[in-house]
Amino acid sequence: MTIPLPPGFRIDLDPDVRKLADGLWFGGSPARVLRLTAAGQAAWRVLDAGPVTTAATGVLARRLTDAGLAHPVPPAQDGPPGVTIVVPVRDRAELLARCLAGLGSRHPVLVVDDGSADPAAIAAVAAAHGAKLVCRDVNGGPGAARNTGLEQVSTELVAFVDSDCVPPEDWACLLAAHFADPLLAAIAPRVRALAQDTWSGRYTRAAGCLDLGDRPARVAPGTRMSYVPTAMLVARRSALAAVADGGQVFDPRLRVGEDVDLVWRLHAAGFRVRYAPDVQVGHHEPASWRGLLGRRVRYGVSAAPLALRHPKALAPLVLHFWPALTVGALLARRPLLAAVAFGGSVRSTVRLLRANDVPSDGVVRALATAVHQTWLGCGRHGTQFAAPLLVALLVPGGRRRWGRRAAVASLLLGPPLTAWASKRPKLDPIRYTAAAIADDIAYGAGVWAGCLTSRTAAPVRPAFLRRPLRFDPKGKR
Template identity: 75%
Template sequence: MTAPLPAGFRVTLDPDTKQLREDLWFGGSPARVLRLTAAGRRAWRELADGPVTSPAAGALARRLTDAGFAHPVPPGPAAPADLTVVVPVLDRPGPLARCLASLDGRHPVLVVDDGSADPAAVAAVAAAHGAKLVRRDVNGGPGAARNTALEHVSTELVAFVDSDCVADGDWADRLAAHFADPLLAAVAPRVRALAPDTAAGRYTRAASSLDLGDRPARVAPRTRMSYVPTAALVARRAALTAVGAFDPELRVGEDVDLVWRLHAAGHRVRYEPDVHVGHREPATWRELLGRRVRYGTSAAPLAKRHPGNLAPLVLHPWPALTVAALLARRPLLASAGFGGAVLAMLKTLRAHDIPAEGVVRAMGTAVHQTWLGAGRYGTQFAAPVLAALLVPRGWGRRAAVASLLLGPPLTRWLSERPGVDPVRYTAGALADDIAYGTGVWAGCLTHRTAAPVLPEIAWRPLRVDSKEKRGSA
């Protein structure tokens, strides 16, 4: 049985959580319906009024936070945590100096020089800021450098921060408060882009791939937040050691691999966006898109190491049929597909005694999300094919293909209203996605696998967690 969330923790509901009835909740990631027993409802009344004080409330809090219905709010830190800050670096003494200067000095700092060409410059910066230095004679990559650091760390917690980051204030201690949960292995802050005032920099400030947004989340494969970058991360040293720490064979994607191995071992990993760390971003499109290509190359080795964790596109049959029919300008078939989606969902809801209000709107949202997902998938992995389809005559086909290409970035622009005009934002997003997809294809060829580009069909329209499966909840 999973340990309950400890006494003193509070929970805050996720914005997507909806109470359908006193005993029925909808939300989570992946989305599901949760049925509460009478004991579960009593436990929720305790949680709604304050922190965990009973085993029943702790058990419910664990289930809600594990499923994504709610997020834990830890007791505040009473004192600085038992923590060491680790900064791996390869050359770049200037950014390293800014990084070390930004730290608040409440914790020891260990700099790992991962085979820099000018070790004296790195050593001078470390000494100027009172940081201990460990030198690796041969460059092994970020994972190997962090593993070397763990050999020299004795504190309970370790805070990894990259040398091109600026970590102001008490960021590490605020994250360390979450470790009052004994199951927590790691927690990451929000990484905000520190980008120059160039075209690439302005786009990155609006859509950095390291910035995972303003919503807290449990981090686990096949959920809304499947990974966190280790540009900034606070972790329990014992948990890292137990799973073998970072895989030194991975030069890219080592952070994703670590998170997924921690999850497989039964640990919890969380994303806490109320805590921010800045990250220096590329100034040119060449640097930015080159980095995205490198990120993409990690998909293939990750897919081989973690089968089933990486799905570039998940399609539900009825919404997918509806979108395909709309793109093909087959309104009758699209209507039939949408009707099938509504009827399939109604059948599932009635079988589990779940209210059916709002089904039509929910299926409309599902169709919309399927269209956006298909568009981004096509841009990342089949952009030349979509571009070729724009050439033949026929405004209907051109409009359909253009909607797949332009729909996802324009929808994001309308939703987020970043500080970039829609034309430049859309062009940047298309280049970003194509660069990432290029890297994925390159990795697939190198590792001889097509897993990272294969869509997946999800046949079950909705997950329902019954009281029998959920025990007292």
């Protein structure tokens, strides 16, 4: 049984949604074709003009937001929410002071000192800002510190805020309003880099790994937004308790990736997790390339433990047969085979759409986009996990090898140059490209290190999907 989105919620259609015909939509993540019945179209006309008011409009709103075709807009709250803020910290007292100053005094704040080398400095900062302090004798990592803080929380909502974050004004009200949805377990804002005006700083502001973009999303494995970090995360305490293992919400064995693990466990339990980029929190970034790339290595190490815990949730590259065959033929300099593969993709897709009474306009353009995205994905995958091989293939090997080197260079340079062209950061394309390649190689090195430790190759294996498009059953909506 579908639990409706509650009255008062409005929904905004995702920008990528296309209306193919009356009652026939395309979009979402994963991509699907949605057919609305007459009753569904009537419910949509109500939602298009205003908020959820009936069970029918609530059910449709839920299905649209679950599919990624739309995003919920909660009603305004009356008064400040009841939320307790948990701030895990280890040293860096000056960053903690900046964080607590930004949090203000509207909500109770609990600082968890996770074995700082100078606990007196942490205690002084907490006291100066009126925060309660809990000290751990032994450092256990951010997950363990959050678990310790959670034991002291009595409010239904808890906000985990890292000590190197600077929250905006009214963040709590804006994020807590979403919890009018009874299925929502957690929500995260957009994380923007606070970095110096250096090469590494400008790159981080343009392509920081914690910044997940400006589009709202449902967070779930296999979708456009598969995870959110806990740099700042507001959560429902009863939902956290429902997925706790032995009383531990965050797995203390995970020093990195404990936030992704929690999000995926909440999803598996049937809860909703959302990303709300209209709220933006600043995040302190490493000041040097050594610090920046070292962090990327640490993030990469978490991939193997996560893959073992959630074998169906983590895939570094998802390939569909026809686009993958087209890209492979182009890279092998087999234009005739590439043309045949692309033509086969168009033919099979048109047949699939017509069999489901869906217009086939725009198929060629859509499949060309799929080929382009597959090429970019293969390039990043190769850079992250096979950079030495790509470099070796670039070494001159005879007069007739220029085509091979051009294909390899396209894999190496294509993704960062494409990203640079779309973002137009305050950084020239050469330095941006060099930084992006170093970023990917560092992350890949961490993944390989985790694979060796955990004795698994799952985090580097691409996933192959046979079904590129989903169709909701006729008459279901």
